[in-house]
Amino acid sequence: MKFASEFRDRKLVEVIARNISRAAIRHWTLMEFCGTHTVSIFRNGLKTLLPESLNLISGPGCPVCVTSRADIDRILALCDVPAAIIATYGDMIKVPGSSMNLGERRARGADVRVVYSSFDALELARKHPDRKVFFIGIGFETTAPSTAVAVLRAAETGLENFHVLSLHKLTPPVIGALLKDGTEVDGFICPGHVCAIIGAKPLEPVAREWGKPCVVAGFEPGDVLQAILMLVRQLEAGESRVDIEYARGVSYEGNANALRVMDRVFDTSASEWRGLGAVDRTGLVLKSEFADFDASPFIGKEIEPVPDPPGCRCGDVLRGRISPLECPLFRKVCTPEKPVGPCMVSSEGSCATYYQYAGAASG
Amino acid sequence: MCLAIPALIVEKEGSWAKADIGGVVREINLDLVDRPAGIGDYVLVHAGFAIRRLDKEDAEETLKLMREVFK
Numbered sequence: 001m002k003f004a005s006e007f008r009d010r011k012l013v014e015v016i017a018r019n020i021s022r023a024a025i026r027h028w029t030l031m032e033f034c035g036t037h038t039v040s041i042f043r044n045g046l047k048t049l050l051p052e053s054l055n056l057i058s059g060p061g062c063p064v065c066v067t068s069r070a071d072i073d074r075i076l077a078l079c080d081v082p083a084a085i086i087a088t089y090g091d092m093i094k095v096p097g098s099s100m101n102l103g104e105r106r107a108r109g110a111d112v113r114v115v116y117s118s119f120d121a122l123e124l125a126r127k128h129p130d131r132k133v134f135f136i137g138i139g140f141e142t143t144a145p146s147t148a149v150a151v152l153r154a155a156e157t158g159l160e161n162f163h164v165l166s167l168h169k170l171t172p173p174v175i176g177a178l179l180k181d182g183t184e185v186d187g188f189i190c191p192g193h194v195c196a197i198i199g200a201k202p203l204e205p206v207a208r209e210w211g212k213p214c215v216v217a218g219f220e221p222g223d224v225l226q227a228i229l230m231l232v233r234q235l236e237a238g239e240s241r242v243d244i245e246y247a248r249g250v251s252y253e254g255n256a257n258a259l260r261v262m263d264r265v266f267d268t269s270a271s272e273w274r275g276l277g278a279v280d281r282t283g284l285v286l287k288s289e290f291a292d293f294d295a296s297p298f299i300g301k302e303i304e305p306v307p308d309p310p311g312c313r314c315g316d317v318l319r320g321r322i323s324p325l326e327c328p329l330f331r332k333v334c335t336p337e338k339p340v341g342p343c344m345v346s347s348e349g350s351c352a353t354y355y356q357y358a359g360a361a362s363g
Numbered sequence: 364m365c366l367a368i369p370a371l372i373v374e375k376e377g378s379w380a381k382a383d384i385g386g387v388v389r390e391i392n393l394d395l396v397d398r399p400a401g402i403g404d405y406v407l408v409h410a411g412f413a414i415r416r417l418d419k420e421d422a423e424e425t426l427k428l429m430r431e432v433f434k
Contacts, residue, residue: 001419003369003405012429036365063364089410091364117411119392139410142365145395146412193365196397196407196415218425219366226429248421249367249407255397255414348364 003248007220016225017049023232029055029184030231031320033175034191035062035348036219042357044221054228058353060178060275060318061191063139063169064091064346068272069306071167072097077299078134078165079110084298085128087121088136090114094345098306118150125154125162134295137166137284142193144168144284145258148265151286151293163295168284169271172202177279179210183320187213187231189224192246197262199254203242211240218246265290274308274342275315314341317350324354331355367409369417372402382408 032038038058041047047056060066076097078084086102093103093114106112111131115121121135137147147164154162171194179185190203195216203214213234217227227245234240244250262284271283286294308315312334313327324330324343334340336352343349370382370391380400382391389411393400396413400406406413 001405001422003417003422006422006426007429012426016429034365061365089364117392119411139364142367142409142414145414146410149392149394149412191365193367193407193409193414196367222429223425226425245425247425248417249415251397255395257397258395258414261395346364348366 004220007218007222009222013049013221013225016222016229020054020225020229020232021051023229023236024051024053025236027053027055028186028232028235029057030187030189030228031057031059031183031185032189033059033061033171034194035065035346035350035353036193037189037191037217037224038350038353039348040219040221040224042353046221046224049225050228054232057185057320057323058317058350059320060174060273061140061171062343062346062348062350063143064095065314065318065342065349066169066273066275067095067138067167067342068274069096069098069308070272070303072101073303073306074299075102075136075165076100076105077301077303078295079105079112080300081132081298083131084111085124085131085133086110086112086136087115087124087133088112089138091346092136092138094339095342096339118146122150122153122159122162125159129161132161132163132298134298135162135164137164137168140169140171140191140194141197141262144266145197145262148261151265151290152261154293155290160292163293163298164286165295166266166284166286168266169273170268170282170284172198172206173282174273174276174279175206176210177276177282178319179212181276181319185212185320186235187215189227189231190214190216192216192218192249195246195250195254197255197258200242200244200250200252201254207240207242213240214242216242216244216246216250218249275318309340312341314343317343324351325358327351365409367407367414369405370408372400372404372406375402380413382406384408
């Protein structure tokens with residue numbers, strides 16, 4: 001058992017696809033919340049295996065894409081702090097702020113380092129006691145525990161030059177916000193690795209209160225198709241509950257160990273989502289007892305909210321209102337080489353995925 | 364960004380392990396894993412941290428459900 005290749009088996013995939021065609025009678029729109037699912041759907045050509053009555057739309061599940069331009073400006077402001085080292089995941093380097101991106105700021109002299117893990121950032125702080133290391137904490141619940149554990153380690157070892165700018169965001173409440181905003185969708189393919197941490201339980205309000213079935217899905221082609229089949233079966237039967245397709249990765253209650261670490265370090269707060277604006281209780285900030293490790297006080301100026309560039313429809317793409325192909329800038333002005341909006345920057349952004357694969361399987 | 368990949372633990376010392384991720388051996392941290400994991404176990408690795416031990420029974424159960432629809 002390799003926990004991956006078994007779920008890519010071509011014969012298995014084809015049979016699940018046939019069963020979907022048999023099960024799907026009416027027209028349904030399903031949203032894959034997570035950008036990693038969008039990539040899996042396109043890379044594996046899964047849309048070509050689905051009946052026309054099923055419409056898949058991409059959601060806001062790309063942490064880089066939903067980061068506001070003002071938050072990028074906050075990171076750029078941290079570059080100005082004397083002796084600063086910015087430690088960030090690579091995805092953030094090309095996301096445009098209001099005047100430039102982090103890569104361009106680096107070219108103008110800022111010390112921006114790409115890290116693979118939060119512990120790499122801790123190591124930078126240890127190696128450079130005379131510098132201030134600002135770790136950019138970005139990501140959903142999948143990633144937030146790794147930031148939390150680094151803060152705990154810094155506190156335990158008295159690493160005073162390690163600071164976190166927490167841009168972490170929470171997923172279940174934003175699904176509610178999307179529905180409140182009027183996004184028309186019948187069911188959700190839910191993010192498997194977010195739920196590896198939080199479990200499937202926090203999705204219950206989506207299924208019970210909003211009446212939208214949820215299936216937590218893995219990322220191999222067999223997983224995604226099986227999740228679609230499970231959603232179609234619920235929808236055709238008029239049911240709405242939370243099911244787990246990705247049983248090897250997810251339990252109903254979640255990872256208690258990681259949840260405890262997150263809860264120890266973070267409080268929830270309102271958070272600014274590109275396309276959705278400020279959404280209550282969808283952000284994570286450091287608890288006051290860890291204030292010494294908070295990077296926010298080092299941002300030496302007031303950062304104003306910044307509107308999206310003219311013509312950019314990232315906000316509508318992230319809310320599932322339009323497909324990237326409907327954005328007037330797509331492929332004409334906005335490309336992965338010269339992205340206008342963040343959905344074209346991240347390798348898991350909807351626009352970047354459509355750009356790379358849409359010739360083979362258009363949305 | 365929420366990519367996590369299965370990795371086989373080949374060495375372990377305290378909170379740290381070496382894991383084979385598709386043929387490449389990397390150091391991973393075990394502080395966040397949901398259940399104890401040791402040499403010979405597969406874990407899901409995200410950003411350098413094991414976040415879930417993978418059990419054969421769960422995977423086989425899903426494959427069984429996928430195949431059941433064959434009938």
